[in-house]
Amino acid sequence: MRKAVFLDRDGIINFEPGNYTCSVEKFIINEGIGESIKLLKENGFIVIVISNQGGIAKGLYSVSDVTEMQNKLEDYLSTFNTSLDDFYFCPHHEEISKCLCRKPESLLFEKAMAVHNIDPNLSVMIGDSDRDVLSAENAGIKGIKVLPNSNIYQICKEIINKFGNG
Numbered sequence: 533m534r535k536a537v538f539l540d541r542d543g544i545i546n547f548e549p550g551n552y553t554c555s556v557e558k559f560i561i562n563e564g565i566g567e568s569i570k571l572l573k574e575n576g577f578i579v580i581v582i583s584n585q586g587g588i589a590k591g592l593y594s595v596s597d598v599t600e601m602q603n604k605l606e607d608y609l610s611t612f613n614t615s616l617d618d619f620y621f622c623p624h625h626e627e628i629s630k631c632l633c634r635k636p637e638s639l640l641f642e643k644a645m646a647v648h649n650i651d652p653n654l655s656v657m658i659g660d661s662d663r664d665v666l667s668a669e670n671a672g673i674k675g676i677k678v679l680p681n682s683n684i685y686q687i688c689k690e691i692i693n694k695f696g697n698g
């Protein structure tokens with residue numbers, strides 16, 4: 533089984549302005565993300581983004597806007613010679629319709645763990661909200677909450693020290 537680091541998107545990967553990121557122009561990648569993902573992957577971690585995108589259900593933006601932002605992120609990561617292993621998002625919002633995939637539900641974590649053969653005991657989630665931590669813990673994964681838009685490089689180093697570099 534593999535070890536993994538799960539990342540929230542808004543506030544971790546890209547700048548969280550305090551509301552929805554609706555377009556690729558507003559998708560500004562936070563400092564340290566390229567270096568952090570590269571370091572994790574070099575140390576044997578699978579890196580997966582798990583994101584609530586309830587703005588889709590609310591009609592604020594579309595799935596193709598999310599895809600465009602994802603492409604921007606992948607282009608950016610390729611300049612570091614690295615990449616994500618997967619990206620899962622929930623397009624629902626409880627004000628519109630209930631679902632089982634929106635964090636703090638754990639369905640997207642369970643899906644990712646099954647697809648990528650991930651050991652939850654060797655894995656960590658980094659997020660900027662309580663529901664990130666809660667959804668990870670609902671899947672048996674340790675959650676770490678950081679301030680929105682922090683540089684996560686140091687935390688990634690600590691995760692590597694804790695879980696080894698094998």
Ligand SMILES: [Mg+2]
Pocket residue numbers: 540541542543544548659660661
């Ligand atoms: Mg967030």
Ligand SMILES: [Zn+2]
Pocket residue numbers: 622623624625631632633634
């Ligand atoms: Zn959902």
